[in-house]
Amino acid sequence: MSSQNPPQERRVVTEIPGPRSRALQERRAAAVAPGVSSVLPVYVTDAGGGVIVDADGNSLIDFGSGIAVTNVGNANPRVAERVKAQVDRFTHTCFMVAPYESYVEVCEALNRLTPGDHEKRSILVNSGAEALENAVKIARYATGRDAVVVFDHGYHGRTLLTMTLTSKNMPYKQGFGPYAPEVYRMPMAYPFRWPGGREDCGPQAAAQAIDQITKQIGAANVAALVIEPIQGEGGFIDPAPGFLPALAAFCRDNGIVFVADEVQTGFARTGDLFACEHEGVVPDIVATAKGIAGGLPLAAVTGRAELMDRIHAGGLGGTYGGNPVACQAALAVLEEIENEKLADRARAIGDIMLPRLRALAERHPAIGDVRGRGAMLAIELVEPGTTVPDAALTAEIARRCHAAGLLVLTCGTYGNVLRFLPPLVIPEHLLKEGLDVLEEAFAAG
Template identity: 65%
Template sequence: MNSAIEQRRRLVTELPGPRSRALQERKVAAVSAGVPTGLPAYIVEGRDGILVDADGNQLIDFGSGIAVTSVGNGNPRVVKAVQDQIARLTHTCVMVTPYEPYVEVCEKLNALTPGGHDKRSALFNSGAEAVENAVKIARHFTGRQAIVAFDHAYHGRTNLTLGLTAKNMPYKDRFGPFAGELYRVPMAYPYRWPGGEKACESDAFDYITDQVHAQVGEHNTAAVIIEPIQGEGGFIVPPAGFLKELALWCAEHGILFIADEVQSGFCRTGDWFACDAEGVVPDLITTAKGIAGGMPLAAVTGRADIMDSIHPGGLGGTYGGNPVACAAALASIETMEADGLAERARAIGEILTGRLTELGERFPQVGEVRGRGAMIAMELVEDRETRKPAAALTAAVNKACHSRGLVTLTCGTLGNVFRFLPPLTISDDLLAEGLDLFEESFAEAVAAIG
């Protein structure tokens, strides 16, 4: 059925339709209220950039399940790999009796991640789990305890990763106390750095490292963890050269540099990893989301001496590196390589940036368009002089997009950023149609709110 889905939006009912509304009633009665629903159109199938709901509506997907289905829903290579693998072997737990797909995925990660040094990998289930294990590894290897994270960071929803995550609502509120020895410093956020973009370029690195020195102490710091392009925080891109300077500073002080590439990895930014754009080689890198075409898989990859310092049994988990998920990852990576999806991400980025910049020329509520590759954001403000966040307008635009059958996502610590994460397999025609709908939604919301 998936191959027959026309790559075009089609609405046959209002959104959500009657079948989706009935399913939502069941959801409210059965599922914790803590698990929210952004657009309650219940999806039954999908292919590339189209999602089909229970009422037969075809929605344009600008979210990819939050950067997960980068190779597209229903990718033929992934479907075949999963079908073949699940017919052969579903699970044993790699720590009990191992299997080749786990090893193959680790070999691929060791080869693809930044740096030509000797590496090792370990597989897990989710991005948060990968981050937790990266912290464990860093503390074990260095003998230090302090972990430094950044304002606007998002690293997960477990107790330790919530301590690293910056945003209170909905993630952290009333869930504490959180794990200790976690410290936060300002992010090099050019659009909102005191003094502006130029001041951020010249001052941010010194200010941030001075804060670590004064409040934590380099000799106490096991690792600095950073998203090379922040995800949930608003697709914040630090100034050119900042990441490399930070990595060199870490190396000088025996601090491990952890790149959290859970959202930015696997061709999303126009390179295999966001670190590649500046030649930054992290000591440890965490990956998940786009790694396996929608199957749950995550990883920590790092220097062999660091990864091999952990005692046997110190890493692992019952489901981590499940053979079916590993098969999906190998097929996803094959697709990215064979179909040139890094290059495709760059082309998508040019289209998105061009159209959104044009929108900004017409509407002063567009504060900034930023990002890289197919990871592009637009920050909305009430006016460009004060740069006051326009959270209400952002929510209104999002609602208008959903009513038109365009699946969109917002983000940002201040609730005022749109993020664009279409599948890397989306066609130019479908991308253009989605952007037309976004512009209509934007104009409607501006007219209603002002």
Template identity: 70%
Template sequence: MSTLPQERRVVTAIPGPKSQELQSRRTASVAAGVGSVMPVFAARADGGIVEDVDGNRFIDFGSGIAVTTVGASAEAVVRRASAQLADFTHTCFMVTPYEGYVEVAEQLAELTPGDHAKKSALFNSGAEAVENAVKIARAYTKRTAVVVFDHGYHGRTNLTMALTSKNMPYKQGFGPFAPEVYRVPVAYGYRWPTGAENAGAEASAQAIDQINKQIGAENVAAIIIEPVLGEGGFIEPAKGFLPAIRQFASDNGIVFVADEIQSGFCRTGQWFACEDEGIVPDLITTAKGIAGGLPLSAVTGRAEIMDAAHSGGLGGTYGGNPVACAGALGAIETMRELDLNAKAKRIEEVMKPRLTAMQEKFDIIGDVRGRGAMIAIELVKSGTKEPNPEATAQIAKACHTEGVLVLTTGTYGNVVRFLPPLVIGEELLTDGLDVLEAAFAAL
């Protein structure tokens, strides 16, 4: 049960006086390159609510970017992490190992798709997981090239910036980037020139043709894709696309990596989004929802691939920190006990019809898409498919002012995405959607 009242409440202007005071301190001491979606400072968060320092309560449609899937202070996460804090905070797994790391690896082997022998390595962030997946794939295949997709996002380190599709704000001014990275088309149904029904077959054929012609399949170590593309705009690749790419990888000895950092851990109504079309990846990268808000990430995959790196070749001082591992075990316990896959499907049942009805009423909503509690609307200029980032920003700001925390995304900056905690109450979902609809009506 949440200790924080689960209701929206706006008692000051947004931002309130205490947030404004903290903002001035922040401006003086925090680097300008670190942005924030909302100019309010959090004091407490639980269930589907974030409360700021001025006492305003926001309906949380962001989950800290898909991190607080089990809520921002889930009982099992707090209990397990607190117990671990009292025992020890760190030894470094590479110095003296501990059971929590092993237990997380065992859980990942059980939960991820496929019944083959699996092993894991733990890290701190999603970008680290992706970077290490590339290292492992290169060690296993003895090849160098890496293939990624239009609209993909994989992180902010040098290598993962190279893998990421969108320039601003992720790459602008930060090059040169890592070499041997190649980008091919993805089946973006809403924007596919010959229509969504053709996107799967045509995009996969184009991607495979480009790989064969421009790189040579025999030179490719890894193909990396998000089964639902996150920062690119919650794009679900059109049906048939992922199976075709997966088959191509299998046929050519290429390591197929599913980047499930945003889409994993019950977010789409399945443990992992790649299960939707029966995809069994060779490697799967996870982070975000894995540990209830504590920094943890993982690469999990076929034992023979995971073992390709030499001893000492993988690791890091904080990777698989014991407190974060305890948090992960608490998050997984919560997901199982509350059946958060079913909760995610129920969130889709509540949200999708409301958003579709809004689409019929407001012609700037070009597309409603997503699965489970990973839902988005793409905004366009009336009567066209031209992206409408201006309206997107206005809608987000209107929601924020009324106490609903929403995030925008998309290669063109024209997508409003919804990532509520899976423990959110239905009355909060409905209230948040009412606020969103009023924002569209006012626009």
């Protein structure tokens, strides 16, 4: 079986996880720290297109994409070809020691593709958390200010600063304090849970956040406002219309650096190349990772030249940042997105999934909300007729899906959201079959 093209079919031949995966899980328990968890302990041997194949020969439909990483597939031929060629030449020199062209090419592409036609500069790092750390560093240095504004339900990483930026305590923050100073959290425009209702959510939430920033911090003290255009781990919360533009305007009027955390939303996932484009928001700095390199570790910070150029030589960087193998993977990903029109494909996935999810919600009152854009969609489960989260039902539906050969992920501050992130290259028949499995999981209750 070619690892680049396993048969595009759901196939369940053992219970999930099967005996080989269970044996590997025993080895893992003796070797790997338990603080590293897994959604589903099946051990992967092949993956590609819309499936992952485990050690027992089960083939599962993939609605997770490695948490929005394998947008172009797990073993995209264009990515594999570039990576193999680069490995034959060299794997590392450290760009800060002896640079290479592919790092420059990736930065040129990001400067061209991220929102806005202003002059930009980029740096390459290893992870989304590292990108956010550097975005805040740059904003503080360039503005001479200290305060950073983030939003309820947001997730930005696991390092000291980024877990401080992150809203959810368990499991990301519990016991890991004290946290970084000068971080302030504001209300999020969460339409499903906004007290004033969906229609007024965007303007009201923006006005409330701006009022609190002004009164509690002082706009002149804020270096950066950091926000996910659609929140990821916090529950796939798509902010109400008008919220992001109002915040961007406030930042522009007060010299605050608007930082868009596009780590999960970037690279065509939402139907636009970047989620900010949906409402025409142009960030001062964009942090990217996940989908940038087809599964290889790479992330980036792209910002206005007048901000990025302020930092002294040596103030930014890292040993592995912009590794040449990962850079070649990123160039292949960007070619794939453009050549295969994957932003259009993401919208087509949404056009298939959203009507099915909304119809499912009509039949099952435990589904309180259906939301998202493109191939970044979610349903929120509650006690029927209320907004009371039902995390237990969410976990049970996920378990039923897994047992039937569909990999789905959960998320949300309350643990009550099922999120769907199929690869943008998933065949349509698998997409529809995955939705069939989801419907059967609800019907079994």
